[in-house]
Amino acid sequence: MSSKMTPAWEQYVNIKKDYADVVLLFRMGDFYEAFDKDAHVLSEKLEITLTQKQFGKNQKHDLAGFPYHSLSQHLSTLLKKDVKVAICEQTSEQTNIKGIIEREVVRVVSPGTIFEDYMLDNQSNNYLTSLYFSNNIIGISYIDVSTSEIKVSKLNTQSLSSEISRLNPAELIINNRDGIDLLDHSSKMILPEDDFEDFIFESNVVQSLNKLSEQEWFYSNNVEKKAFVGLLNYLYKNKLLTNINFENTEYYQFSDFMFIDPQTRKNLSLFSSNSNSFSLFNTVNSTQTSMGARLLKHYIGQPLINKNKILYRQEIVDWFFENNPVTNEFRSQITEISDIERLISKISNFNSEPRDVISLSKSIKTLIHSTQFLSQKNVSDNIKGLIDELPDISDVSLLIEKTFNIDYSGKLGDGDLIKKGVSEKLDEYLYSLKNSKQILSELEQREKEKSKIKNLKIRFNKIFGYYFEVTKSQIENVPDYFIRKQTLVNAERFFTEELKELETKITLSVDLVSELEREIYNEVNDFIISKSSLVLKSSEIISKLDVFSNFAAISKQNNYIKPIINDSKNLQINNSRHPMVEKIIESGKFVPNDVFIDDLSEQIILLTGPNMSGKSTYIRQIGILVLMAQIGCYISASSAEIGIVDRIFTRVGLEDDLSEGRSTFMTEMLETSLILNEASDRSLIILDEIGRGTSTYDGLAIAMSVAEYIHESNHLKSRTLFATHFHEMTSLESDFKRIKNYYVSVVEDGDKVVFLHDIKRGISERSYGIYVAELAGLPTEVIQKSKLLLSNLESKSDLSFENIPEQLPLNLIENNYEDIKDLINSIDTDGITPLDALIKLSEIKDKFKEK
CATH class of the missing domain: 1.10.1420.10 (MutS, DNA mismatch repair protein; Chain A, domain 3)
Incomplete structure (x- = not known):
C-alpha cells in the first residue's frame, strides 16, 4: 500500500498517525486541508463543502478545507464545538529530495491551550487543569497559558468539586477512570498513567524548570508532583512547553482559604451565569x-x-x-x-x-x-x-521605543516599523528601495516622452511583477524593444530588459527589508521574553x-464600612444591606437589618415570616457580607464585627437534579448531609426551608432534628441562620438556650398586607401565603376557597366540603363528576389532533356549566 502512495500523501499519513485523536489541518499552499474522517468533521462543524482530492492513481480521499487567512475564524468555531485541532505548517520553501515541502505540526489547540485574546474573556482565566487521583488524595496542577499563571496543590475528594467549581477549567486531564465519576465536566481526558510518572522530555527544553528544585514538592513523588508532570507532558505534546516560563510556579495550600462548595457559590450569586448578570463580582467590579x-x-x-x-x-x-x-x-x-x-x-x-x-x-x-x-x-x-x-x-519599554516607530500600524515586513538609525543595513536597503521606486517613476516618464504614449503606465501585480500597460488605441506607438507580456481586452502589457533588471533589484530589496525587519523584531521579542518574569x-x-x-x-x-475582623466567634453586623439587591431597587428603598450570632448566647437564628417578606434575601446577604469582609473589601452596613469564618454552607431552594436522577428531596438531603458532616465550629450555615421536599410531618421532623444537631453536636456549634415556614420549630427556643426566634414583620391593613422587611425578635404569627398567591394573580375563586379552607384548618374543624358554605365552580363533587371523568378518560392523548383537542375542551367546559 505504501509503495503506491504519493510522497505528499505518505507525508500526511506519517504526521497524522501521531495525531489520531484530533483534526489535522494540513497546510497545502494557501489552504489548510483535512482528509478522510477529519474532512467530515470539518465539513460538519464549519458547514463547508466536502469534496475529494486525488493523490496518485486510484487514490481519492475526502477533503474539506479553507484559506490559510481564515484560520482564526474557523479555529474559534471548532473549539466552541469541542474539536481539538493540530496545525501542520509548511516549514520550508524548498522541496526536499522527495520533491515535497517539509511540514510539521507546530501546535495542537484545545480548549485549555488557547492564548489568542479574541477567543478569551478578558475578565476570566482559561485554565488547563491536571488531576492525579490516588485513593482519597488528589494532586492538582493548573495553568492559564494566556497569562502564565501556574499553580500546584493537593486536596481530598470532598474538596474537589469546590475547587473545580472555583477554577471552572476549560479542559481537564486526569490519570484514571475513577476520577470521571467525581467530575461533571464536558472537556475531560484520561491520559496514560505513564504520562504522570516522569517527564517525557529533556528538562533543558523547559524555561526555568531547574529553579523549582528549591521547592520541596518538586522533588517528592507525591500526587501534586505527578499532576504537575502530567500537565507539562500534555503541554509538550501540544507543542507549547518550550514557550512557557515555569519560574513563577506557585504551590498553594487549599486549607489557607475559605471552603465554598459549588451550591453556595450559586446560592450566593458570586459569579454571573450565562443567563443572569446578577452577581457579587459584577456588583463590586470596577x-x-x-x-x-x-x-x-x-x-x-x-x-x-x-x-x-x-x-x-x-x-x-x-x-x-x-x-x-x-x-x-x-x-x-x-x-x-x-x-x-x-x-x-x-x-x-x-x-x-x-x-x-x-x-x-x-x-x-x-x-x-x-x-x-x-x-x-x-x-x-x-x-x-x-x-x-x-x-x-524600564529597559523593556526603552528598547521598544528606541527600536520601533510607536505610531506604527502596518504589517510586519513592510519596512515602516523600525526607526531610522537602528540598523545601517536596513537603512541602506530602504534607501535602495526608495531610490528604485524613484528610478521607476523616471523610467515611466522617459518612455512616455520617447513613445509619445501619454497614458503609458508602469504597474505591478504579484503574478506578473512590473510591466508597462498600453491601451489598445496606442498599440501602434509601442517601441520595438517592448516585449509583450500579456494581452487584455482593452490593453496590452509589456516589459523591457531595463524594467526587468530594475524589478529584480526592487524584489531583492523588498525581501531584504522584510527579512531584516523581522530579524530585528524577533531580537526585541527575545529580549522581552528574557524579562518576562519581571514583567x-x-x-x-x-x-x-x-x-x-x-x-x-x-x-x-x-457607603460601605470597614468591618472589624478578629478570631472570635461573634458575627455582628448593624444595618446590613444586600449589596446586589440594593443596586437594582430604587435608591434608599432597601430596608437594612441587624444580625448578631455567636457561640455562647445566640448561635442559631430561627427566622419565620411570610413568603416574599425578605427572609431569603436577609440570610443570603449575611453570607455575602462575611465573604466580602474576608477578601479585604468593605461591606454594606453601618458597623460590623466578624469573627473569621472558615466555611460558608448554604441550603437554599428546591431543585431536582435530573442529570443524576435525584429528586428535589434527595438533592436537599445530600446537601444538608454535606453541611452536617463538613461544617466546623467556625463555619457559617445558611438554611432556607429545610424539609419542604417531603410530607409536612417528615419535613418538620427533619428540620427540627437538623437544628438540634447543629446546636448540640460538639464538632459543630456553627453560627447558623435558619429560615423556615414550620412555625412548630419556634418551640425549640425554649429547649435550647442558643436558638433564638426572629421574624420578618408585616402590617395588615384590612385585606391587604404590607411587607416591612424588618427583622425583629419573636415569632411570625402567619405566613400570608394566600396573600402572595393573590399578588401572583391566582383567580379570585381560588383565593376565596383558599381562605375558607385555611379558616377551617386553623379552627381544626371538620375539613369536609359539606361544611364549607361557598364552593368553587372547580369543585366536582356536586357537579357532573362522573360524566366529566368519563369524557376525559376517553381522550387518546397520543393520537388526538390540535383541533380535536379544542373540541374536547369545549365539551368539558359545557359539562361544567350543567347542573
Whole structure:
C-alpha cells in the first residue's frame, strides 16, 4: 500500500498517525486541508463543502478545507464545538529530495491551550487543569497559558468539586477512570498513567524548570508532583512547553482559604451565569485593568481565613478610601494599561504582532508612571511595600521605543516599523528601495516622452511583477524593444530588459527589508521574553493595587464600612444591606437589618415570616457580607464585627437534579448531609426551608432534628441562620438556650398586607401565603376557597366540603363528576389532533356549566 502512495500523501499519513485523536489541518499552499474522517468533521462543524482530492492513481480521499487567512475564524468555531485541532505548517520553501515541502505540526489547540485574546474573556482565566487521583488524595496542577499563571496543590475528594467549581477549567486531564465519576465536566481526558510518572522530555527544553528544585514538592513523588508532570507532558505534546516560563510556579495550600462548595457559590450569586448578570463580582467590579478583574475573581473565589492577611488588605484599602482624590487619579492613570499578562503570553508564543509589542511598551510606561505617582504620596506601609517590590522593567519599554516607530500600524515586513538609525543595513536597503521606486517613476516618464504614449503606465501585480500597460488605441506607438507580456481586452502589457533588471533589484530589496525587519523584531521579542518574569511580577503588583483601589472606590460610592475582623466567634453586623439587591431597587428603598450570632448566647437564628417578606434575601446577604469582609473589601452596613469564618454552607431552594436522577428531596438531603458532616465550629450555615421536599410531618421532623444537631453536636456549634415556614420549630427556643426566634414583620391593613422587611425578635404569627398567591394573580375563586379552607384548618374543624358554605365552580363533587371523568378518560392523548383537542375542551367546559 505504501509503495503506491504519493510522497505528499505518505507525508500526511506519517504526521497524522501521531495525531489520531484530533483534526489535522494540513497546510497545502494557501489552504489548510483535512482528509478522510477529519474532512467530515470539518465539513460538519464549519458547514463547508466536502469534496475529494486525488493523490496518485486510484487514490481519492475526502477533503474539506479553507484559506490559510481564515484560520482564526474557523479555529474559534471548532473549539466552541469541542474539536481539538493540530496545525501542520509548511516549514520550508524548498522541496526536499522527495520533491515535497517539509511540514510539521507546530501546535495542537484545545480548549485549555488557547492564548489568542479574541477567543478569551478578558475578565476570566482559561485554565488547563491536571488531576492525579490516588485513593482519597488528589494532586492538582493548573495553568492559564494566556497569562502564565501556574499553580500546584493537593486536596481530598470532598474538596474537589469546590475547587473545580472555583477554577471552572476549560479542559481537564486526569490519570484514571475513577476520577470521571467525581467530575461533571464536558472537556475531560484520561491520559496514560505513564504520562504522570516522569517527564517525557529533556528538562533543558523547559524555561526555568531547574529553579523549582528549591521547592520541596518538586522533588517528592507525591500526587501534586505527578499532576504537575502530567500537565507539562500534555503541554509538550501540544507543542507549547518550550514557550512557557515555569519560574513563577506557585504551590498553594487549599486549607489557607475559605471552603465554598459549588451550591453556595450559586446560592450566593458570586459569579454571573450565562443567563443572569446578577452577581457579587459584577456588583463590586470596577477594576481598571483586565488583570485586576481576573484577580478580583480569584479573591472572591478564595476568601482568606487568616486574620493578618485580611488586615493586610484592609490597611491598603483603608488608605485608598481615606485618600479619595489620589485614588481617583491613580485609577484614571491605570485605565491605559493593556492586558500585560496576555501580551507577554502572545510574545512568548511567537504569536504577537508589532502593535502588541508597542502596546506592552505603553503599558509598562503607564505602570511605572502610576506607581511613581503613588510613591510620591504619603502612602501606607503596605502600599509602599508593594511598590518597593516592583522590579525595574524600564529597559523593556526603552528598547521598544528606541527600536520601533510607536505610531506604527502596518504589517510586519513592510519596512515602516523600525526607526531610522537602528540598523545601517536596513537603512541602506530602504534607501535602495526608495531610490528604485524613484528610478521607476523616471523610467515611466522617459518612455512616455520617447513613445509619445501619454497614458503609458508602469504597474505591478504579484503574478506578473512590473510591466508597462498600453491601451489598445496606442498599440501602434509601442517601441520595438517592448516585449509583450500579456494581452487584455482593452490593453496590452509589456516589459523591457531595463524594467526587468530594475524589478529584480526592487524584489531583492523588498525581501531584504522584510527579512531584516523581522530579524530585528524577533531580537526585541527575545529580549522581552528574557524579562518576562519581571514583567509578570510587575503586572501582579499593579493588579493588586487595582483591586484594592477598586474596593475603596466602590466602598466610597456605595457607603460601605470597614468591618472589624478578629478570631472570635461573634458575627455582628448593624444595618446590613444586600449589596446586589440594593443596586437594582430604587435608591434608599432597601430596608437594612441587624444580625448578631455567636457561640455562647445566640448561635442559631430561627427566622419565620411570610413568603416574599425578605427572609431569603436577609440570610443570603449575611453570607455575602462575611465573604466580602474576608477578601479585604468593605461591606454594606453601618458597623460590623466578624469573627473569621472558615466555611460558608448554604441550603437554599428546591431543585431536582435530573442529570443524576435525584429528586428535589434527595438533592436537599445530600446537601444538608454535606453541611452536617463538613461544617466546623467556625463555619457559617445558611438554611432556607429545610424539609419542604417531603410530607409536612417528615419535613418538620427533619428540620427540627437538623437544628438540634447543629446546636448540640460538639464538632459543630456553627453560627447558623435558619429560615423556615414550620412555625412548630419556634418551640425549640425554649429547649435550647442558643436558638433564638426572629421574624420578618408585616402590617395588615384590612385585606391587604404590607411587607416591612424588618427583622425583629419573636415569632411570625402567619405566613400570608394566600396573600402572595393573590399578588401572583391566582383567580379570585381560588383565593376565596383558599381562605375558607385555611379558616377551617386553623379552627381544626371538620375539613369536609359539606361544611364549607361557598364552593368553587372547580369543585366536582356536586357537579357532573362522573360524566366529566368519563369524557376525559376517553381522550387518546397520543393520537388526538390540535383541533380535536379544542373540541374536547369545549365539551368539558359545557359539562361544567350543567347542573
